[in-house]
Amino acid sequence: MESDSIESGYVGDLDADNEEERNTKPMTHIVQRPCSHDGSFEQVDIIPSKLPPAGIELNTDVLLTSRTDPLTRSQFQAMLDPDGRLISEHALRKAVFLGGVSPDIRKEVWSFLFGLYPCNSTTREREAILIDNIVHYHEMKTRWKTMLVVNSVPGSTPIEQGLYARYQFAEDPGPGCDRDNEAERKLKERLAPLVTGKRADQIDFESLGHTDLQRQYSSSEMRQRIDFMRLQAQVQVNRERVDVLKLRSNMRVIDKDVPRTDRDQEYFRGKANPRLGQMREILLTFVAYHDQVGYAQGMNDILSRFLYVMGSEAETYWCFKTYMEKIRNDFMEEGLTRKIDLVRMLLKEMDPALLKHLELIDLGNLFFCHRWLLLGFKREFSYQDSLRCFEILSSHHLELSSLEAERAVMREERREFENTGGDTRTVGSSTTQKDYTFEVFMCATVLTECRDDFFLCLDCGQAFSYLNSLKFDLDSLLTKSERMFFVYCKKTVCDSFQIVDTKEDVPSKQQPWSLASIFR
Amino acid sequence: MTEVLFKVIIIGDPTVGKTSFVQKYVNDSFRRDYKMTIGVDFALKVIKWSEKCNIKLQLWDIAGQERFTSMTRVYYKDAHACLVMFDLTQKGTFQNSVKWKKDLDQKCTLMDGSPVPCLLLANKCDDIERREVTQDEIEDMCKEHDFLGWSETSVKDGIMIEESMGFLIEEMMAKHAELEGFSESFQTNTSSALKLGKEEGGKPSGSNCQC
Numbered sequence: 001m002e003s004d005s006i007e008s009g010y011v012g013d014l015d016a017d018n019e020e021e022r023n024t025k026p027m028t029h030i031v032q033r034p035c036s037h038d039g040s041f042e043q044v045d046i047i048p049s050k051l052p053p054a055g056i057e058l059n060t061d062v063l064l065t066s067r068t069d070p071l072t073r074s075q076f077q078a079m080l081d082p083d084g085r086l087i088s089e090h091a092l093r094k095a096v097f098l099g100g101v102s103p104d105i106r107k108e109v110w111s112f113l114f115g116l117y118p119c120n121s122t123t124r125e126r127e128a129i130l131i132d133n134i135v136h137y138h139e140m141k142t143r144w145k146t147m148l149v150v151n152s153v154p155g156s157t158p159i160e161q162g163l164y165a166r167y168q169f170a171e172d173p174g175p176g177c178d179r180d181n182e183a184e185r186k187l188k189e190r191l192a193p194l195v196t197g198k199r200a201d202q203i204d205f206e207s208l209g210h211t212d213l214q215r216q217y218s219s220s221e222m223r224q225r226i227d228f229m230r231l232q233a234q235v236q237v238n239r240e241r242v243d244v245l246k247l248r249s250n251m252r253v254i255d256k257d258v259p260r261t262d263r264d265q266e267y268f269r270g271k272a273n274p275r276l277g278q279m280r281e282i283l284l285t286f287v288a289y290h291d292q293v294g295y296a297q298g299m300n301d302i303l304s305r306f307l308y309v310m311g312s313e314a315e316t317y318w319c320f321k322t323y324m325e326k327i328r329n330d331f332m333e334e335g336l337t338r339k340i341d342l343v344r345m346l347l348k349e350m351d352p353a354l355l356k357h358l359e360l361i362d363l364g365n366l367f368f369c370h371r372w373l374l375l376g377f378k379r380e381f382s383y384q385d386s387l388r389c390f391e392i393l394s395s396h397h398l399e400l401s402s403l404e405a406e407r408a409v410m411r412e413e414r415r416e417f418e419n420t421g422g423d424t425r426t427v428g429s430s431t432t433q434k435d436y437t438f439e440v441f442m443c444a445t446v447l448t449e450c451r452d453d454f455f456l457c458l459d460c461g462q463a464f465s466y467l468n469s470l471k472f473d474l475d476s477l478l479t480k481s482e483r484m485f486f487v488y489c490k491k492t493v494c495d496s497f498q499i500v501d502t503k504e505d506v507p508s509k510q511q512p513w514s515l516a517s518i519f520r
Numbered sequence: 521m522t523e524v525l526f527k528v529i530i531i532g533d534p535t536v537g538k539t540s541f542v543q544k545y546v547n548d549s550f551r552r553d554y555k556m557t558i559g560v561d562f563a564l565k566v567i568k569w570s571e572k573c574n575i576k577l578q579l580w581d582i583a584g585q586e587r588f589t590s591m592t593r594v595y596y597k598d599a600h601a602c603l604v605m606f607d608l609t610q611k612g613t614f615q616n617s618v619k620w621k622k623d624l625d626q627k628c629t630l631m632d633g634s635p636v637p638c639l640l641l642a643n644k645c646d647d648i649e650r651r652e653v654t655q656d657e658i659e660d661m662c663k664e665h666d667f668l669g670w671s672e673t674s675v676k677d678g679i680m681i682e683e684s685m686g687f688l689i690e691e692m693m694a695k696h697a698e699l700e701g702f703s704e705s706f707q708t709n710t711s712s713a714l715k716l717g718k719e720e721g722g723k724p725s726g727s728n729c730q731c
Contacts, residue, residue: 253534253585256534256556257534260553260555261555262555264553296587297556297558297585297587298558300556331587333588333589333590336588337590337591365594367559367591368560370559370588370591371558374558375558379555461525461564461578464562465562465564468561468562468563
């Protein structure tokens with residue numbers, strides 16, 4: 001569908017000068033080119049022989065998309081009413097999108113963001129939900145543990161039964177010496193009620209990360225309440241089927257991945273770090289009750305962020321579970337392929353020449369976006385930045401189905417009307433591809449940002465070396481992705497007008513449009 | 521000065537030590553806390569083979585996990601050689617080596633139609649206590665499934681890393697010479713390396729894959 005001129009166009013340009021330029025210029029410059037609403041994309045220089053000075057364009061950008069500092073505690077508190085209800089979910093999501101969250105309130109904000117608590121719940125209601133969550137989680141764990149024990153060869157050790165993994169012990173017991181190990185003996189004692197078929201009769205709030213609740217638990221009123229909750233939870237949990245065979249097969253992979261999850265972070269460092277055991281139990285609980293999804297590598301990376309922020313095991317579980325249920329398709333081959341395909345479709349709209357080039361060097365499927373999309377760019381940033389990136393992506397403030405997008409599209413439609421003398425047309429955002437999530441824009445932005453370097457990659461290997469060496473700056477990437485988002489909104493409007501205007505030149509379309517216009 | 525480009529893929533079950541192997545070979549470093557590979561990792565090493573010839577070695581470290589197979593198998597394409605790795609302390613990974621080999625042969629051959637040369641690596645040989653696979657078993661599998669050969673390795677202690685790769689490179693060079701008649705395009709020299717498209721020399725060749 002493309003003309004040959006493009007190919008010959010850039011092949012000819014690949015001379016020594018460009019090679020030199022590639023080595024000297026920063027990777028993140030902006031290529032100025034008209035963002036075309038029509039076919040003129042094809043006429044644009046594929047490798048612009050002269051790049052505009054990068055700094056100026058960048059500066060204008062920053063002005064346009066006022067990103068903010070992370071949301072502070074006092075700002076957050078001002079968003080809550082006296083009973084602790086969130087006044088406006090939209091305002092919170094917007095604030096998170098624009099600046100992320102200050103680490104000291106991250107846990108509270110994430111509780112809303114990831115649906116641990118409803119936004120309209122009061123502080124008191126949340127306390128009740130928390131206890132219910134802990135109890136329920138405890139019962140879920142007890143269930144699969146019991147199943148493991150019941151389905152094991154009599155006389156096997158807790159490790160053989162699958163209740164624990166070796167990496168949870170400071171001293172590696174080694175094969176065959178399980179039975180004599182002291183740590184294991186202690187475990188066995190603790191697990192005695194499980195083994196004999198009786199349930200452990202106390203919830204260990206402390207080990208679940210809620211020392212404060214442990215104290216409350218001793219009051220008789222509280223104990224009664226919890227006992228009742230447990231009964232209810234048991235009824236619910238026992239209704240679920242646990243496939244022990246599947247659980248064991250998932251366990252084998254989980255036990256390979258847990259000990260290699262973010263161990264370079266202080267939080268997860270060191271032998272027998274208790275976080276490892278927590279991650280293991282959360283993942284096992286998840287797969288025990290979601291055997292259709294099962295465990296796939298990468299879930300450990302997702303979990304690590306939740307555990308780091310939430311701290312307690314039960315809360316982490318519920319956040320993780322809610323999130324996984326939402327994105328489960330990304331962990332299925334079909335779902336992820338589809339998502340990558342969205343990046344490809346967006347790139348085709350925004351920079352078809354680049355896509356064409358990537359196709360030439362056998363990267364047209366864009367499978368290299370796999371990791372970015374699966375983990376929300378977790379591996380591409382420092383751990384702290386990856387948390388911020390994760391909350392920003394999860395704010396879902398700027399999606400094509402969001403209010404912001406509707407507004408941008410409407411603004412563009414108004415402008416277009418004015419410029420064309422107010423002809424009445426049937427326009428609408430029907431042409432927008434609403435499945436383009438913000439992360440899809442982020443992927444496409446990375447690609448267009450690096451387009452010049454990609455053009456210098458003449459085979460798949462070179463492109464991969466280049467991709468390996470890529471370093472992103474989170475804020476600049478976000479700003480540029482946002483820019484592309486609005487460019488896309490504008491483009492869809494222009495396109496829909498274009499369908500109607502087939503012939504005449506419309507004045508507004510002749511000028512390289514400016515960003516400022518869409519930001520009012 | 522001529523330059524030869526070889527693409528080597530490394531496959532096998534998760535946690536057998538593929539990433540560690542590549543990192544050790546390319547950067548001479550070993551860590552215990554590598555994160556698992558998602559999709560594929562890529563490394564490049566340039567070897568001065570002789571006065572007149574440099575070898576550019578691409579190492580494609582392919583994720584061992586099962587779930588996203590269609591997305592990782594595309595990286596088999598145009599491979600000149602392959603390392604199938606298993607972990608001597610996990611028998612299951614040894615048995616699965618056959619699956620990996622078959623999968624490769626099914627999806628990829630060299631351009632003359634012959635199977636991609638494949639070396640079987642038995643990693644973690646330093647851990648004698650936990651060892652679960654005997655040399656005889658490996659030898660048998662190697663013969664039965666047409667591996668080029670096999671070697672025990674210990675990435676941790678740096679045992680048989682260079683030697684295995686050296687062996688594989690010799691093999692690729694031999695095949696390269698043999699295929700040269702088959703395709704003149706195989707060899708690229710540095711000055712003409714920056715060409716694209718249908719011009720000979722740009723496209724990595726030497727193998728012929730359907731994936």
